[in-house]
Amino acid sequence: MNDSSASIGVFDSGMGGLTVLRALQRSMPHESFIYLGDTARLPYGSKSPGTVQRYALQAARILVERDIRALVVACNTASAFALDALRKRYPELPIFGVVEPGAAAAANSLPGSVLVLATESTVAGGVYQRAILRKRPDLTVHGRPCPLLVALAEEGEHEGAFCESVLRHYLHGHVNAGSISRPSAIVLGCTHFPVFRPALERIAGADTEIVDSAETTARVVADELRSKQDGSTEGQPAVRLLATDGVDRFRRVGGYFLGNSIDEVELVDL
Amino acid sequence: MNDSSASIGVFDSGMGGLTVLRALQRSMPHESFIYLGDTARLPYGSKSPGTVQRYALQAARILVERDIRALVVACNTASAFALDALRKRYPELPIFGVVEPGAAAAANSLPGSVLVLATESTVAGGVYQRAILRKRPDLTVHGRPCPLLVALAEEGEHEGAFCESVLRHYLHGHVNAGSISRPSAIVLGCTHFPVFRPALERIAGADTEIVDSAETTARVVADELRSKQDGSTEGQPAVRLLATDGVDRFRRVGGYFLGNSIDEVELVDL
Numbered sequence: 145m146n147d148s149s150a151s152i153g154v155f156d157s158g159m160g161g162l163t164v165l166r167a168l169q170r171s172m173p174h175e176s177f178i179y180l181g182d183t184a185r186l187p188y189g190s191k192s193p194g195t196v197q198r199y200a201l202q203a204a205r206i207l208v209e210r211d212i213r214a215l216v217v218a219c220n221t222a223s224a225f226a227l228d229a230l231r232k233r234y235p236e237l238p239i240f241g242v243v244e245p246g247a248a249a250a251a252n253s254l255p256g257s258v259l260v261l262a263t264e265s266t267v268a269g270g271v272y273q274r275a276i277l278r279k280r281p282d283l284t285v286h287g288r289p290c291p292l293l294v295a296l297a298e299e300g301e302h303e304g305a306f307c308e309s310v311l312r313h314y315l316h317g318h319v320n321a322g323s324i325s326r327p328s329a330i331v332l333g334c335t336h337f338p339v340f341r342p343a344l345e346r347i348a349g350a351d352t353e354i355v356d357s358a359e360t361t362a363r364v365v366a367d368e369l370r371s372k373q374d375g376s377t378e379g380q381p382a383v384r385l386l387a388t389d390g391v392d393r394f395r396r397v398g399g400y401f402l403g404n405s406i407d408e409v410e411l412v413d414l
Numbered sequence: 415m416n417d418s419s420a421s422i423g424v425f426d427s428g429m430g431g432l433t434v435l436r437a438l439q440r441s442m443p444h445e446s447f448i449y450l451g452d453t454a455r456l457p458y459g460s461k462s463p464g465t466v467q468r469y470a471l472q473a474a475r476i477l478v479e480r481d482i483r484a485l486v487v488a489c490n491t492a493s494a495f496a497l498d499a500l501r502k503r504y505p506e507l508p509i510f511g512v513v514e515p516g517a518a519a520a521a522n523s524l525p526g527s528v529l530v531l532a533t534e535s536t537v538a539g540g541v542y543q544r545a546i547l548r549k550r551p552d553l554t555v556h557g558r559p560c561p562l563l564v565a566l567a568e569e570g571e572h573e574g575a576f577c578e579s580v581l582r583h584y585l586h587g588h589v590n591a592g593s594i595s596r597p598s599a600i601v602l603g604c605t606h607f608p609v610f611r612p613a614l615e616r617i618a619g620a621d622t623e624i625v626d627s628a629e630t631t632a633r634v635v636a637d638e639l640r641s642k643q644d645g646s647t648e649g650q651p652a653v654r655l656l657a658t659d660g661v662d663r664f665r666r667v668g669g670y671f672l673g674n675s676i677d678e679v680e681l682v683d684l
Binding site for chain 1: 453454455456460461462465561562564565566568569576579580583659660663
């Protein structure tokens with residue numbers, strides 16, 4: 145597992161995690177990656193913790209069988225429910241989730257309030273809120289479920305009047321000028337949401353920091369692997385994409401999140 | 415299977431089909447129903463036809479084992495892909511889908527154009543468009559994918575300024591006054607969408623008929639069972655609700671679609 149030519153494995157319930165893969169590729173341009181989107185069984189957010197653990201272990205096994213030397217769980221629900229089970233099953237493998245890095249970055253923000261934008265289940269589970277408050281009990285943390293944003297992101301509407309009206313709907317009461325709860329930071333607590341970052345920055349204004357958990361996760365992974373002197377610094381990197389269903393849609397829509405057009409997606413059965 | 419005291423089985427990938435159950439209850443107030451939402455594996459729309467058939471057969475088996483005398487497939491994707499397989503497996507059981515009744519009602523509309531609002535996969539599959547054109551080749555049929563509407567329906571936002579702005583976004587170019595493509599009928603081609611009917615009627619205006627496939631399906635089922643003299647006309651009807659995951663959310667959100675609060679949902683494993 146510590147062959148530094150092996151890939152870094154990334155898995156998500158679907159294609160939102162491609163924003164994490166994109167950030168990882170930017171942070172570690174010489175690394176090879178293998179990404180698995182469990183599109184046949186998404187969304188994980190509405191499933192019970194036990195089911196999510198079982199799915200995460202199955203997904204991890206597929207990646208481990210293909211020889212990875214680190215695993216990034218690019219899915220908020222699986223990061224919340226399955227990290228312990230994964231680390232127990234693969235004690236030698238460095239395993240990273242997306243929640244802690246995002247929460248740590250938010251905990252560095254100025255005094256005031258933090259607004260977590262996430263799916264209904266991530267907000268209801270309270271995982272970001274707790275992780276931020278553990279580090280910074282003085283902050284006020286609001287969770288705002290944004291169920292329309294996943295569909296909007298997959299529709300490719302990341303700018304423009306309609307997109308902004310949907311974003312403003314979810315920010316209502318949080319970023320109006322002079323609002324008492326105007327946040328010092330907004331956490332993008334869903335891997336689909338980084339595509340809205342430019343529009344959110346414009347709406348929220350310069351005083352609010354946008355914490356992109358894809359980027360913060362990529363930084364943590366890169367730092368950790370570098371500290372172990374475990375990393376490729378040369379060579380032609382490869383990226384393989386796997387999905388459990390709907391490979392045509394994955395190719396078509398996944399490009400929004402990866403930031404590149406997608407040529408090949410391999411169908412795998414879990 | 416023809417014991418008229420047996421329930422009518424209804425199945426959907428989730429809780430949208432509860433709009434169909436609601437319409438069935440109105441059409442046949444003395445009947446008992448058993449509803450299965452395959453919430454563990456939704457959405458079906460992004461899955462391949464073979465997978466949808468397999469899931470539909472598993473769901474049907476659960477209902478048949480509980481003694482039903484008719485089956486309503488209250489899911490557009492399963493209606494499109496699995497009706498033949500279901501009828502082959504259960505040749506004695508009357509089996510109804512939601513696509514044909516909605517298409518038949520749309521085909522009765524005035525000359526002009528028909529706008530089908532549906533999920534991305536239903537529009538891409540073209541099942542409504544083909545079914546309407548088979549009956550009325552003179553109509554122009556537009557399919558409009560509305561991916562945000564499922565989340566909006568589950569969020570409980572069925573009226574008000576934000577809801578209307580999302581609906582107007584999807585109707586843009588179709589219902590503006592004087593638009594050349596102003597439709598003579600709008601088909602609600604997703605079982606989640608009947609909750610938007612009042613708002614859509616207001617936006618579309620009196621000249622556009624709203625075809626609600628939940629209602630049209632219920633009418634077809636009621637007529638067919640009545641023609642077989644197979645129906646309860648007395649007694650205290652019962653409704654049982656089953657789901658494959660997330661029963662708490664089903665109870666909480668399902669009420670929007672059933673039009674009644676939901677007390678009990680039984681968890682089943684497929």
